[in-house]
Amino acid sequence: MDPAALSAALLDVIRPAAEARRPGSAEGLTASDLPLERPKNRDHGDWASNAALKLAKTVGANPREFASEIAVALESVPGVASVEVAGPGFINIRLEAAAAGALAKTIVDAGGAYGTSAVLADQVINLEFVSANPTGPIHLGGTRWAAVGDSLARILASQGASVTREYYFNDHGAQIDRFAKSLVAAHEGRPTPEDGYGGGYIGDIARRVALAYEGDLDALDPDAKQEAFRELGVGFMFTEIKKSLHEFGVDFDVYFHENDLHTSGAVQHAVDRLRELGHIFEEDGALWLRSTEFGDDRDRVIIRSNGVPAYFSGDLAYYLDKRERGFNRCIIMLGADHHGYVRRMMAMCAAFGDEPNVNLQILIGQLVNLVKDGQPVRMSKRAGTIVTLEDLVEIVGVDAARYALTRSSADSNLDIDLDLLQKRTNDNPVFYVQYAHARTHNVARNAAASGVDRSSFAPELLQHETESALLGALQEFPRVVAFAAEVREPHRVARYLEELAGLYHRWYDNCRVIPLGDEPVADVHRTRLWLNDATGQVLRNGLDLLGVSAPERM
Structure with a gap:
């Protein structure tokens, strides 16, 4: 019997009981109003509900x-063994x-659809994440959002939401100018400008620009030369970013250029639009x-007195553009340094007549630190001053990197132990889960070789305590x-998989799928094979939601 x-x-039992005590009290009552949860202590049964407490007053x-x-x-319901009040x-x-x-057969029959x-079928979601400036490789903060964001997109889609992954391509502003100046300096053999970008990648991009430019770069005047390096350099850098993300298993549906807004x-x-709604005013020659009026700590400039749009103007235009593209949920994932940005964004949402934290949701991610040999890793071979996505993947691989970045709540600081992630032991969480999946396939292969198949199914034989727990x-x-979809927290899936893997390993140690010696194949072995395969299916489904592979052999 599944939870549904x-x-x-439970609803069929409670409705008449409630109506008998107070007519009309069960009107509109649905199954979703009757909470069910797994007791922490298995001695308390398979399921627990506080429905009586919740409805008693009504x-x-x-x-x-x-x-x-x-x-x-409830005790008269088929499939219910006993019910106790505590x-x-x-x-x-x-x-x-x-x-x-x-349930074992239900899961196997459902396959990838289980879960x-x-x-969320009514939610049309624009999920914006990573959006790293095209001025250098993706740093660890962006890498965390790549893993978490892609996993969140998968989880939301699994619950029926229509999800568009979007990358906000920041190709407008002072940081692009500093990037171009850094490329020119590298090309001319000069030191990196004081406010510029360093690292070996700058020299690499500068050389690619020089090779790609049709004409004599050094014959251009300084402004034209910088523009050439800006246009070609940003393109090369962004190609590198997209390549890195793709190899990390992350691809976007839309790359939105900031410059297009202007x-x-x-x-x-x-x-x-905001003027029509009555929320714009002019003061000191600027537009505000x-x-x-919508909870911000101060009013915000949109157009400065010199006619130049303030940075916030782009946020207004971008949000309205998303809403007019048909998205009723706009989720933006930002780094820890943007925490103070949330209030003004929510005020903007409300000013457009939308509901903050519903139509616009902002997720803040905290810092990531790498640790090796007990010491922090701070420098990249390629980027110089930061550790990048490529650095992490080179050391531990895509699966371990994605899993490690996703298994903790994104709003907490994260220390990643590189030594641990390279171990092939149960101390390594991604190995622990993947090995459980591989073990289910090994059991199935050995079962087939021993003549155990799924030709019969006798679920009443699954009576061992480890089977009940599994x-x-x-x-x-x-x-x-x-x-996880409702609260936008993919780490809940990862932690669940670790718990499931542990329960499976304990079951494996106690319950045999393959007969011992000359013992004949019996229904209990065939039924346990169903349970084994069901566990493998759920591990596989969960790992897929995290963008992590489910190997059949390890």
Whole structure:
């Protein structure tokens, strides 16, 4: 019996009980109003619900008495072995072995669809992440967002959302000018400008520009020369960024150029919209957004007194552009240094008539530190002053890098132990999970060689305590994925996989799929093969949500 079926049964029991006590009290009640969760202590049963506590006041009943009434009715539901009332009115439910074990076949039959749903089908999401300036390789902060953002996109899509991955290509502003000056200096053999960019990649890009330019670069006047290096250099650098991301398993649907906002009239369009809404005012020759009316700490300049758009103008234009492209959820992933930026962005959202934290959501990621031999790693061979995506992948590989960056909450600082991630031991979390998956395939191969197949299925035989625990965890997967999507936290899937891997390894140590010696193949072996394969399927589905491979041999 899966959670949905149990929730439906609970609803069928509670509705008449509630109506008998207070007519009309069950009107509009749905299964989603009746929480079910896995007890932390397995001795308390397979499922627990506080529905009686939640509804007691509505139906005018003592919570424990109402829970007892529900328990008696619930015990008559097929597949329910026993129901107990605990504390002030908690309902602990234990399923019959056959009802619990039936899940193994359900998972195998569902395959890659197990864990998916249509719960977010009404959400059309623009997910903007990474968006590193095209002035150098992607640093560790951007690498973290690449892993987390791509995993989040996969998780949201698995729950029915329509997701567009978008990269905001920052090709407008002073940092691009500094990049171009750095390229010119490298080409001319001069030191890096004081506010410029260093690292070996600058020389590499400068040489590529010189080879690609049609004509004599050194014959150009300084402004024309810098423009040539800017145009070609940014293109080369961004090609490098896209290549690095692709090799990391991250590709984007849209690359949006910031410069387009200032050449297409999008900024003026946003200003006009806000003016229509009555939120624009002029002061000291400048144009302002009255953002304090929407929770900001001060009003914001949109167009300076000299007629030059402020940086915030681009944010206004970009957000409105996304909404007019049909996205009803705009999620932006920003680094820790943008924390102070959230309030003005939410004020902007409200000024356009939208709902902050619904139509616009901002996720803030914290810093990443690499540690090797107990010491922080701070320098890159290529970039010089920062550690890059390529550095991390070169040391530990794509799978380990993605998993390590995704398995912790993005809003907490993260220390990555490079020595640990290179170990092929259970101390390495990605190895631990991948090895569990590989082990399920090894069991299946050995089973086939021993004549064990899935020709029969007797779920009532799955009675060992490790089987009960494993089935309980497998049943949780859809809920974990749905919650990870709801709260935008992919690390919940990674932590779940580690727990599942542990339960599988313990089951493997206690329950044989292959008969010993001359023991004949029996239904218990065939049924355990279903459970083994179901576990492999869930591990595979979960790893895929994280963009991590599920090897069949290790």
